[in-house]
Amino acid sequence: MDLNDVIGYALRIGVIISVILIIIGFILLIPNPKFSELESPHSRFNTSVIKPEQVLYGSFKGNGLDLILLGLMVLIATPVLRVILGVIQFTLEKNKIYTVITIIVLFNLLLAIFIIPLIVK
Amino acid sequence: MIDPTFLLELLIASIIAGFIGALTGLGGATVLVPIYTLFLAIPIAYATGASLISTIATSSGAASAYIKDRITNVRIGMSLEIATTAGAIIGSLIAHIVYEDHLEFILFIIFGIVILSSLYPQIEKASLELPRNMKPDWSTRLFQLYGKYYDATLRQIVEYQGVRWWLGEIVMFFAGMVSGLLGIGSGALKVVGMDWAMNLPLKVSTTTSNFMIGVTAATSSSLYWIFGYIEPVLAGVTAIGVLIGSYLGSKALVRIRNVRLRLIFIAILLFLGIDMIIRGVTLWI
Numbered sequence: 001m002d003l004n005d006v007i008g009y010a011l012r013i014g015v016i017i018s019v020i021l022i023i024i025g026f027i028l029l030i031p032n033p034k035f036s037e038l039e040s041p042h043s044r045f046n047t048s049v050i051k052p053e054q055v056l057y058g059s060f061k062g063n064g065l066d067l068i069l070l071g072l073m074v075l076i077a078t079p080v081l082r083v084i085l086g087v088i089q090f091t092l093e094k095n096k097i098y099t100v101i102t103i104i105v106l107f108n109l110l111l112a113i114f115i116i117p118l119i120v121k
Numbered sequence: 122m123i124d125p126t127f128l129l130e131l132l133i134a135s136i137i138a139g140f141i142g143a144l145t146g147l148g149g150a151t152v153l154v155p156i157y158t159l160f161l162a163i164p165i166a167y168a169t170g171a172s173l174i175s176t177i178a179t180s181s182g183a184a185s186a187y188i189k190d191r192i193t194n195v196r197i198g199m200s201l202e203i204a205t206t207a208g209a210i211i212g213s214l215i216a217h218i219v220y221e222d223h224l225e226f227i228l229f230i231i232f233g234i235v236i237l238s239s240l241y242p243q244i245e246k247a248s249l250e251l252p253r254n255m256k257p258d259w260s261t262r263l264f265q266l267y268g269k270y271y272d273a274t275l276r277q278i279v280e281y282q283g284v285r286w287w288l289g290e291i292v293m294f295f296a297g298m299v300s301g302l303l304g305i306g307s308g309a310l311k312v313v314g315m316d317w318a319m320n321l322p323l324k325v326s327t328t329t330s331n332f333m334i335g336v337t338a339a340t341s342s343s344l345y346w347i348f349g350y351i352e353p354v355l356a357g358v359t360a361i362g363v364l365i366g367s368y369l370g371s372k373a374l375v376r377i378r379n380v381r382l383r384l385i386f387i388a389i390l391l392f393l394g395i396d397m398i399i400r401g402v403t404l405w406i
Contacts, residue, residue: 015182076343098199120347
């Protein structure tokens with residue numbers, strides 16, 4: 001099993017975890033009276049009002065909506081993990097130019113996730 | 122009261138979008154956003170937010186299958202991600218301005234134009250199974266733009282060499298920008314960048330594009346998250362539906378010949394592109 005396989009499995013496992021979280025979230029959420037409001041295409045509830053630490057706390061308490069959100073966060077994290085594994089892969093292959101290239105890609109991703117939100121908000 | 126019909130509609134629409142997205146390398150979103158906005162009356166901000174999430178699901182879900190097939194060129198994909206992620210950041214910020222100023226009609230029109238403009242290179246080369254040979258240039262060696270794969274329909278090993286990395290990179294910056302602006306994986310433009318600019322075989326372009334769109338969409342969607350364009354219930358259903366569809370699509374991809382793939386491509390794009398422009402103009406007037 002080479003690193004390409006590891007990367008393939010890592011992505012797949014990430015997606016599976018995310019799907020399981022989302023499905024459990026839906027099962028817990030559907031009996032909730034708030035659901036019909038959330039389900040509306042014009043729902044006012046969206047990700048701008050969410051705090052990541054609340055999502056984690058709510059998920060442990062079995063809040064369906066937080067589990068769905070956690071699933072979505074895991075999904076967004078899979079490509080980030082993929083790029084990190086890419087850096088490791090090219091380093092091990094001693095492919096210098098591609099190690100640098102992949103680090104630049106990772107930098108762009110982290111810029112979008114952590115730095116720009118601080119500036120925009 | 123819950124409306125199960127609407128949930129079911131969402132699920133079916135997203136399965137169809139995922140199937141076509143994986144088959145064409147477009148990413149489910151190019152089909153999903155028109156269906157959601159034109160037929161299910163979902164606001165375009167939420168439609169694009171959900172479709173970005175689904176794009177990540179498509180890409181990550183199919184990646185392991187493609188890596189196993191050894192058609193995806195991970196190096197070429199990664200080198201082009203520099204431009205797509207940078208473009209995605211710019212595009213998402215522009216999208217934010219557009220929504221703040223309620224200029225959504227612009228996005229419909231651009232969406233339609235982007236779809237239709239990706240038609241031309243497809244029609245032009247529709248008769249060719251494999252790209253013409255081109256002389257390798259400086260970028261071929263520096264960025265290691267070569268590879269080979271076994272083509273199951275042609276029953277032969279195809280060796281290829283990419284050229285004009287810089288041109289690919291420019292196209293990819295715009296692909297990333299469009300991705301951030303319209304909430305799509307921008308797979309069509311990525312395929313254009315690799316297929317037309319870099320002279321790579323269509324199967325390499327589509328699979329590598331499918332690999333790339335996840336990283337691009339993750340960049341855009343983390344910004345969309347902050348802006349509040351992701352509605353969790355909608356995005357959750359969409360992600361699952363598109364995953365199911367893309368799984369089926371990736372199974373079908375290896376069995377379909379390139380020429381037929383292009384024809385499916387063209388018909389769907391034509392229809393959706395025209396519809397999006399009509400909607401945009403209607404909103405404008």
